[in-house]
Amino acid sequence: MKSKPVNEEKRFIFHRNFVLVLVMGVVLFGLSVYCWLKPEDKFSESERRVLKSFPKLTAETIINGKFMKEFEDYSVDQFPFREEFRTLKAYASYGLLGKKDNNGIYMTEGHLSKIEYPMQISMLDNAAIRMEEIYNLYLRDENSKCYFSIVPDKNFYLAKENGYPAMDYDNLFSYMKEKVDFAKYIDITGLLDLQDYYKTDTHWRQEEIVDVAQFLQKEMVGVSSDTKYEVKEVPVPFYGVYCGQSALSVEPDKLYYLESEALRDCIVTSYDTGKPLPTNIYNMEKVLGHDAYEMFLSGTSALQVIENPKVENQKELIVFRDSFGSSLVPLLVDGYSKITVIDIRYVQSKMLGNLVDFHGQDTLFIYSTIILNNSMSLR
Amino acid sequence: MLFSSIPFLFYFLPVVLIIYFLVPYSLKNAVLLLSSLFFYGWGESKYVFLMLVVIAVGYVLGLLIGKYRNQKAGKIFLVLAVVIDIAVLGYFKYADFFISNFNAVTGMQVPLLKIALPIGISFFIFQILSYDIDVYRGQVAVQKNPITLAAYVAMFPQLIAGPIVRYIDVEKQLRKREHNPELVAGGIRRFMIGLGKKILLANLLGECCAVFRESSEKTNLFFWMYGIAYMLHIYFDFSGYSDMAIGLGKIFGFHFMENFNYPYISKSITEFWRRWHISLGSWFRDYVYIPLGGNRVSKGRWIFNIFMVWFLTGFWHGAAWNFIIWGLYFVVFLLLEKFWLGKYLERAKVWNHIYVLFFIMISFMIFDAVSMQEAGKNIAGLFGIGTEGFVSMESIYYLKNYLLIFLMAIIGATPLPKKIYEKIMNVPAGRKVVNVMEPIFLAGLFLIITAFLVDGSFNPFLYFRF
Incomplete structure (x- = not known):
């Protein structure tokens, strides 16, 4: 009689252990087999980056450890169901572990944003030095009128109010204003609010910054444009940069752009390869690419020239800008017959003398707080 | 190779498991050895040869010690084994420490050797050393099969961090x-618990410490958060690794000794060291403290013995003064408790725990610091000296961000979860629920851990440097 419970106990333990080994074995070996057999993916759409491919296997790379190091990166990049695992991690971070951000990305008031903290004085100094170098090299002797404006990133409106670490923006603005003292500072912060930014992306919405463009024009030219724009919708959903970085399932934004007769007639030339290449204000091919925001002035570009045949005042403007400028610059074309758009993340400022004829044009330096606070990319 | 990495979990381990369980019994040690050499070579390809030399020397000297055990030659071979092992450890781990101190004292400029520390050298040297000593003492028979001895020293589950x-x-x-x-x-359960401790607690607490280090607004609150986070981080990091090692050992049929026994519930520092890194403590007890005479000597000599053991314990952890001071710091408390405080601590209910936790936290702040100056600054910060106020928006944010992780870690550092588990298992209905839920829970945990590995960047192991 006593042996029955003992046998039952044994059976219970055996059954429990057997099921555990089986379940864990299926998960471990299942994923392992998939790791070995899965074809390589080339690109991660959500993270907008090229994924690591299988490293070079030689005696040298094994001895110096390069193969092992690169294999570790490769194994993470090529892991099966990578996107699903990234999403699982994001939800586990927020839901199970109570974290307020995942890899620095947080969601509040329906917006995704990335913590930009702390303020890095060395980065601000570096940005100011780059701008001053340009001024000294090309602008000072030509008596160019110089203007400087700062685009606040979303955290300016979102972080502090919601308990996320935020830079001391007032301090940042006044610090940069003092450092870039050769240019007239144009404060645009009062014209912006959170709704002027995409919910899933870092950038501002072109259809919401007409007043910013008008204000800048008024400050630089003396009069502001009264152009009436047609608002056009891009017929595909816009998944901003934070969608992929957050790995959360979020509603996409809608992407609009502004069209006018003048904009349609503008002649845009890109000098990225050193040779003139005709392009457009809005590059609709980019809408289906990795980052639909790149439709504005074709995205990343070192040097572009926009000529507006409708303006006969012969006034010219040079804009030193980052990606926020891509959607802003088209709204400035009414004031100038020619706008030269320069991004010194993609061209060395010291080389600009060979590419651009500086002859006293108005010059606007407009950078976002994100680039100013991470200015190592400015060359 | 880290246990908590994709290459280990999904490439190395499954292949090793398949081969290990498929080969005949007589080849299992050989499989274990070869896979361990591959495992070690993955991270330290140039030092595989060094480890093999250390094993070969230990093996040959073990044979000679065994052969001449009761003769003078046996003692000579033992001394030779100790000298060679300590010399290897001294050269690879401590040479630059000695040179830099020599330069500092003499004002000379002897160039540093800048030798990369072979991973796990302190562990495998201590293992082969204990083997030779035990052979000399007659506690173990000589291992004549070099593969078996090499498999013991190089065994990957415990090779690099005990x-x-x-x-x-x-x-x-x-x-x-x-x-x-x-x-x-049982091995899977233990391994998964260790992996969970490492990835979901230790890494995130380590992240919190990294945020503190990088902050330019170190408030009073932030210093306390750092102190608590670091002591929890080091516990979950190291005990997590030990759990994984013990779990893997079980899967391969080995029973490794327990290395941690809820050290943060200790009522005294003396008790803490009976519960923390037990395998190291018992190693120093058996191979240093007792051979020096233990406590069966004069009071002065006994204090010297304690001093020696803790000096070596600190120095074993790293070739820097803060590690030596960290070791000697405990001498003060151990003697204090032995001569006076111990009886009060035994009777106390609450303050003894606060005493242990506070002074252990301080000890780990010394342990973590790059220099004694930094340690001093961090400790002073706990008392509001040199801080940027009491709280800031940043420190409050990170407190909220890591609050649940702190709570889980604090509860996880006590036997409470184990007790709850045992209570549930004592109820028939509870056993049934656990029976069904356990595989689901562990598989879910494994997937979440995998997700953190796939999308994680902070994944160091503290004890690799020892």
Whole structure:
């Protein structure tokens, strides 16, 4: 009689252990087999980056450890169901572990944003030095009128109010204003609010910054444009940069752009390869690419020239800008017959003398707080 | 190779498991050795040869010690083994420490050797050393099979971060060991607990410490958060690794000694050291403290013995003064408790725990610091000296961000979860629920851990540097 419970106990333990080994074995070996057999993916759409491919296997790379190091990166990049695992991690971070951000990305008031903290004085100094170098090299002797404006990133409106670490923006603005003292500072912060930014992306919405463009024009030219724009919708959903970085399932934004007769007639030339290449204000091919925001002035570009045949005042403007400028610059074309758009993340400022004829044009330096606070990319 | 990495979990381990369980019993040690050499070579390809030389020397000297055990030659071979092992450890781990101190004292400029520390050298040297000493003492028989001895020293589950497995503890298992579903299931449970501790607690607490280090607004609150986060981080990091090692050992049929026993519930520092890194403590007790005479000597000599053991314990952890001071720091408390405080601590209910936790936290702040100056600054910060106010938006944010992780870690550092589990298992209905839920829970945990590995960047192991 006593042996029955003992046998039952044994059976219970055996059954429990057997099921555990089986379940864990299926998960471990299942994923392992998939790791070995899965074809390589080339690109991660959500993270907008090229994924690591299988490293070079030689005696040298094994001895110096390069193969092992690169294999570790490769194994993470090529892991099966990578996107699903990234999403699982994001939800586990927020839901199970109570974290307020995942890899620095947080969601509040329906917006995704990335913590930009702390303020890095060395980065601000570096940005100011780059701008001053340009001024000294090309602008000072030509008596160019110089203007400087700062685009606040979303955290300016979102972080502090919601308990996320935020830079001391007032301090940042006044610090940069003092450092870039050769240019007239144009404060645009009062014209912006959170709704002027995409919910899933870092950038501002072109259809919401007409007043910013008008204000800048008024400050630089003396009069502001009264152009009436047609608002056009891009017929595909816009998944901003934070969608992929957050790995959360979020509603996409809608992407609009502004069209006018003048904009349609503008002649845009890109000098990225050193040779003139005709392009457009809005590059609709980019809408289906990795980052639909790149439709504005074709995205990343070192040097572009926009000529507006409708303006006969012969006034010219040079804009030193980052990606926020891509959607802003088209709204400035009414004031100038020619706008030269320069991004010194993609061209060395010291080389600009060979590419651009500086002859006293108005010059606007407009950078976002994100680039100013991470200015190592400015060359 | 890290246990908590994709290459280990999904490439190395499954292949090793398949080969290990497919080959005949007589080849299992060889498979274990080869896979361990591959495992070590993955991270330290140039030092595989060094480890093999250390093993070969230990093996040959073990044979000679065994042959001449009761003769003078046996003692000479033992001394030779100790000298060679300590010399190897001294050269690879401590040479630059000695040179830089020599330069500082003499004002000379002897160039540093800048030798990269071979991973796990402190662990495998101590293992082979204990083998030779135990052979000399006649506590273990000489291992004539070099593959078996090499498999013991190089065994990947415990090779690079312990526990320090002594030959005497696994001698029989190296010869004959059992493999069954119960052991495998037990090993999986233990490994998963360790992996969870490492990825979901230690790494995130380590992240919190990294945020503190990088902050330019170190408030009073932030210093306390750092102190608590670091002591929890180091516990979950190291005990998590030990759990994984013990779990893997079980899967391969070995029973490694426990390395941690809820150290943060201790009522005294003396008790803490009986519960923390048990394999190291017992190693120093058996191979240093007792041979020096232990406590069966004059009071002065006994204090010297304690001083020596803790000096070496600190120095074993790293070739820097803060590690030596960290070791000697405990001498003060151990003697204080022995001569005066111990009886009060025994009777107390609450303050003894606060005393232990506070002074252990301070000890780990010394342990973590790059220099004693930094340690001093961090400790002063706890008392509001040199801080940027009491709280800031940043420190409050990170407190909220890591609050749940702190709470889980604090509860996880006590036996409470284990007690709850045991209570549930004592109820028939509870057992049934656990029976069904356990595989689901562990598989879910594994997937979440995998997700953190796929999308994680902060994944160092503290004890790799020892």
